[in-house]
Amino acid sequence: MINGFNKTGHSPLSQGLGGLMLGAALIAAPLAAQSANPALEAARSSGQVGEQTDGYLGFPGAASAETRRLADDINIKRRTIYVQKAQTNHVTVEEYAISTACQLILKTKLGEKYQAPDGSWKTRTAEAPLRDNRCPPAP
Amino acid sequence: MISHELTLRARFVTSLLMQVRQSGKRRPMARRVTAVAILLGGAVALSGCVSVNAPDKPIVIELNINIKQEVIYRLAADAANTIEDNPDVF
Numbered sequence: 001m002i003n004g005f006n007k008t009g010h011s012p013l014s015q016g017l018g019g020l021m022l023g024a025a026l027i028a029a030p031l032a033a034q035s036a037n038p039a040l041e042a043a044r045s046s047g048q049v050g051e052q053t054d055g056y057l058g059f060p061g062a063a064s065a066e067t068r069r070l071a072d073d074i075n076i077k078r079r080t081i082y083v084q085k086a087q088t089n090h091v092t093v094e095e096y097a098i099s100t101a102c103q104l105i106l107k108t109k110l111g112e113k114y115q116a117p118d119g120s121w122k123t124r125t126a127e128a129p130l131r132d133n134r135c136p137p138a139p
Numbered sequence: 140m141i142s143h144e145l146t147l148r149a150r151f152v153t154s155l156l157m158q159v160r161q162s163g164k165r166r167p168m169a170r171r172v173t174a175v176a177i178l179l180g181g182a183v184a185l186s187g188c189v190s191v192n193a194p195d196k197p198i199v200i201e202l203n204i205n206i207k208q209e210v211i212y213r214l215a216a217d218a219a220n221t222i223e224d225n226p227d228v229f
Contacts, residue, residue, distance in 0.1 A: 036226040036227045037226070037227040037228065040227075040228075074228045077225075077227075077228045078228050078229070081221060081225055081228065085217065085218075085221055089213075089214060089217060091210050091214065095207060095210045095211065095214065096214060096218070098207070098211060099210070099211045099214035099215060099217075099218045100214075100218040100221060100222065100229075102211060102215070102218070103215070103218050103219050103222055104222065104229060107222070134207055134208040134211050135211065136211065136212045136215045
């Protein structure tokens with residue numbers, strides 16, 4: 001598991017990133033206190049990755065190879081978590097992933113990208129995000 | 140005179156009786172004919188107007204939607220915990 005960046009920025013994830021991405025990640029890191037993955041936060045806040053309706057990260061626009069590798073890496077880890085949690089809750093992996101997507105889309109911050117139920121990419125505004133009508137209402 | 144009167148009477152009586160009986164017989168016949176005609180007409184009209192076509196697409200009842208919604212609602216708390224517990228991927 002990745003425990004985020006250490007002080008010198010030598011996490012396994014960061015080794016594959018270019019200087020530009022690393023710089024962006026380090027700048028964005030203080031703004032994103034919630035996630036322990038600055039590279040993910042940077043890609044999110046810049047709109048390079050967005051939350052899909054199926055519980056995985058997607059690309060709203062053209063994404064660099066580095067961004068794709070980052071998202072693929074995270075999506076594989078997410079899938080592992082979904083599989084484990086689906087087993088303990090006796091539901092399908094898809095059901096657990098969709099349920100998580102409901103929450104993830106709700107948690108997106110201003111300016112971040114998310115996928116609407118029709119498949120189109122939206123930018124999060126102050127208003128409630130457009131979510132699948134099976135999602136539980138926001139608390 | 141008597142015979143004439145009798146014949147007249149007889150004619151009168153018979154014709155009247157026959158008229159009554161004939162008319163009495165005719166009415167049900169006429170009714171039957173009209174009833175049959177109405178029925179036939181109705182049947183023709185019905186067969187001409189009402190047409191039932193079998194749907195060309197199979198009838199599908201989406202039971203998955205409700206089941207999934209129930210599951211997604213139930214998993215909401217668990218999913219929220221999962222997101223909190225794995226901040227490096229969420």
